[in-house]
Amino acid sequence: MTEGMVAITMAIFYILLLFMIIAAIIAIETKNLLSSIICIGAIGFGASLMFLFLRAPDIAITQIVVEVLGLIILIRATISRDLTFISGDKEFFGTVISVVVIFVIFLAGVQVFGTLQNFGTPIFAKVPDAASQTYIKEGLQRTGAANIVASVILDYRAYDTLGEATVLFTSIIGATVILRKKAKKLLVELD
């Protein structure tokens, strides 16, 4: 990649970043719930494009698909409500607490980002014996998967995937148990 291409890519990247930050601020500050949800969708699609710029197409696909599904649910839940405008003042105590928490996270972030690589540079450029180095060198030979991400999430780190499956399973059990009584009643009515 030439110097000019890198400069253009970084310019697009920063514009995208700015767009996402503005959308996030609007999503918090607007009084209309529907426009707030649309701003959340804009943040999600911006994040998906950002993953593409960072050359992570797996995450980009997952991000955009989950974003679409979540947006559909949120919009459907919002449209059918009578009250789509937020009213009332913000509580003083809650505001103080959130400002303090954000300040602490900011301080920790300053510490952490000082130790990180430049943006977009993988960690194994700094740490030569990082685990990701092993995956890249031996992944194809040991697992046979051409997609290195698949070989990590379903072979080297399959426990993580098992945990994710457990989370989904638990959430569906919870949703079924909590919503069961009313849902069953409605289904009987429909029949």
Added chain:
Amino acid sequence: MEKGQQNSGIVQKKETSNGAKGMTVIVKTISSWVKVLIVLFGIYIVLFGHLTPGGGFAGGVILASSYVLLMLAFGREFVQKDLPLALDSKLDCFGVLLFTLIAIFGFALGGTFFFNFLHQKYNLGEAFHLVSAGTIPLSNIAIGLKVGASLFLVIFMLSTFRRDTSVNR
């Protein structure tokens, strides 16, 4: 001639009685064409997860979103006929069962949980082909079934619940 007119009249009546549920005819027609492409794309993403970007989770969400599209366009009862809740939760459980079975087979045949026995012991298939990578495509299918079924089930449950509260009010 008269018979034909009568028939067309009956057909029209049926269409309007069907059209009461769900959205307009335009949305219904387009979504009934598009759903096939979405399902195909989801299956492709799941099956080729070990070769190209994608995998079980993304493919499963795409499969779930195809049924969500049908639910939005045609109404809840149409989807119920196509994919009953009992079958949906069975698919969900089958996905989990398949995934844990792969893990336990790895333990039994290789000594460690999630051991890739198909690749490391029997060396099935070639790299960069569809049949390769041992248990990874099987895990992808399991995760895809699980994620698709359970996400659709959650959305169905939530929408049923929401409607019920509006009825009570």
